[in-house]
Amino acid sequence: MVHLSSFLQKQYHGGYVVIRLALAGHKQANRPFYRIVAAFNKRARDGKYIEQLGTYDPLPNIYNEKLVSFNYDRIKYWVGCGAHTTKPVAKLLGLAGFFPLHPMTVTEAERRRAQAAQTQASEAKDNTEEL
Amino acid sequence: MAAVRAARRLFRSFSQVKNVQQNKRILLRCSVRTFCTEHEDNALSHNAKPQFTDPAVQDILSRITGLELEKVFRPIKQELKLPEYKLMTDEQLNQERFIVVREPSGTLRKASWEERDRLIQVYFPKEGRKLTPHPIFTEENMKMVFSQDRHEDVLDLCLVQFEPDSSDYIRVHAATYEDLEKHGKYDLLRSTRHFGGMAWYLLNARRVDGLIVDMLKRELLQDAVSLVSLFHMVHPHSESAQESALQQATGTDLLKIYAQKESQRSGYIELALQALEPAAAEESTAT
Numbered sequence: 001m002v003h004l005s006s007f008l009q010k011q012y013h014g015g016y017v018v019i020r021l022a023l024a025g026h027k028q029a030n031r032p033f034y035r036i037v038a039a040f041n042k043r044a045r046d047g048k049y050i051e052q053l054g055t056y057d058p059l060p061n062i063y064n065e066k067l068v069s070f071n072y073d074r075i076k077y078w079v080g081c082g083a084h085t086t087k088p089v090a091k092l093l094g095l096a097g098f099f100p101l102h103p104m105t106v107t108e109a110e111r112r113r114a115q116a117a118q119t120q121a122s123e124a125k126d127n128t129e130e131l
Numbered sequence: 132m133a134a135v136r137a138a139r140r141l142f143r144s145f146s147q148v149k150n151v152q153q154n155k156r157i158l159l160r161c162s163v164r165t166f167c168t169e170h171e172d173n174a175l176s177h178n179a180k181p182q183f184t185d186p187a188v189q190d191i192l193s194r195i196t197g198l199e200l201e202k203v204f205r206p207i208k209q210e211l212k213l214p215e216y217k218l219m220t221d222e223q224l225n226q227e228r229f230i231v232v233r234e235p236s237g238t239l240r241k242a243s244w245e246e247r248d249r250l251i252q253v254y255f256p257k258e259g260r261k262l263t264p265h266p267i268f269t270e271e272n273m274k275m276v277f278s279q280d281r282h283e284d285v286l287d288l289c290l291v292q293f294e295p296d297s298s299d300y301i302r303v304h305a306a307t308y309e310d311l312e313k314h315g316k317y318d319l320l321r322s323t324r325h326f327g328g329m330a331w332y333l334l335n336a337r338r339v340d341g342l343i344v345d346m347l348k349r350e351l352l353q354d355a356v357s358l359v360s361l362f363h364m365v366h367p368h369s370e371s372a373q374e375s376a377l378q379q380a381t382g383t384d385l386l387k388i389y390a391q392k393e394s395q396r397s398g399y400i401e402l403a404l405q406a407l408e409p410a411a412a413e414e415s416t417a418t
Contacts, residue, residue, distance in 0.1 A: 065232075067250070067253070069254060072229070095233045096231060096233070097231055097233075097239050109237075
């Protein structure tokens with residue numbers, strides 16, 4: 001059972017702490033922004049969380065970068081307390097170098113590369129057919 | 132009922148509630164900037180070159196900067212703002228951030244200095260800094276601004292925008308000081324915080340003649356003397372330094388030795404000294 005230091009929170013039966021992405025709710029359509037958050041499993045995705053551990057911006061900026069921030073110290077604490085991480089958070093942490101690289105990251109990259117090669121090949125075929 | 136239980140638990144455990152550090156963020160992009168402590172250690176030893184931050188050097192530079200009260204307290208246009216109170220934790224004041232970059236090719240590397248500065252500004256915005264630097268820092272704009280004699284504003288903006296050891300900071304400062312020296316407009320910076328920096332730059336480039344001439348023109352004899360003594364501190368192997376050490380010269384004699392040995396405009400300096408000598412003699416008889 002997870003032992004927590006704060007007593008202002010509801011006691012859940014069989015619940016556990018997760019580290020997951022929560023939508024930050026800036027009320028702008030088509031502009032997502034995620035907070036990396038330690039929350040109870042049963043809570044709503046955007047509901048009350050225990051602590052914010054970082055941010056993730058899925059849209060690339062003018063320098064073509066996706067910015068992510070982590071509070072490594074507190075993440076270590078929560079993982080030490082027995083928190084689970086969701087798949088996207090695990091992938092991000094793998095990309096950051098904090099966790100080992102997630103196998104799905106590699107698989108997805110390979111699939112995307114295969115897809116790009118396929119579309120390129122079909123485009124080349126279309127161009128030669130047109131000519 | 133549950134609320135009462137929770138409240139009781141809370142009261143009992145008040146002292147145990149830990150301080151959740153909401154403000155500490157560590158970035159994905161990493162680099163570790165080491166502070167230049169080695170330089171300070173070297174400066175303490177007798178034979179090493181004196182650094183800008185030495186107390187003796189700073190003392191002399193602050194003396195020659197002068198204190199024109201009218202210029203210092205001149206009214207500056209400022210927006211009226213209510214005072215803001217910010218509580219900063221120690222971590223926020225600290226500059227150590229871990230920033231890494233994952234390239235599309237898969238390599239994980241530390242972020243470069245420019246990326247670091249940019250991202251620290253994104254996550255911990257410093258007042259007055261912009262994400263993209265002010266257009267004033269391009270070559271043509273700087274030339275235009277120098278022709279309008281607004282070197283101070285450029286240097287103030289540069290101080291706010293860039294880190295002291297970034298390449299842009301050094302470039303802007305070098306360009307400003309070069310321009311000032313070319314036109315001899317030393318008086319623009321006289322009572323500002325930038326004067327010491329300019330003097331230091333010229334000293335290291337060994338081109339203090341213009342500055343000494345300017346000081347003598349404005350009859351600032353003491354300042355000229357301290358500047359020459361600073362020059363001897365910084366370049367102890369030059370001829371004038373060795374001469375003055377041999378003769379244990381002080382005051383105007385230092386200036387004369389410097390004029391003979393080092394400067395290219397020795398004639399002008401000697402003339403000016405002769406003009407000021409009666410004034411100096413009066414001072415010494417009065418004291």
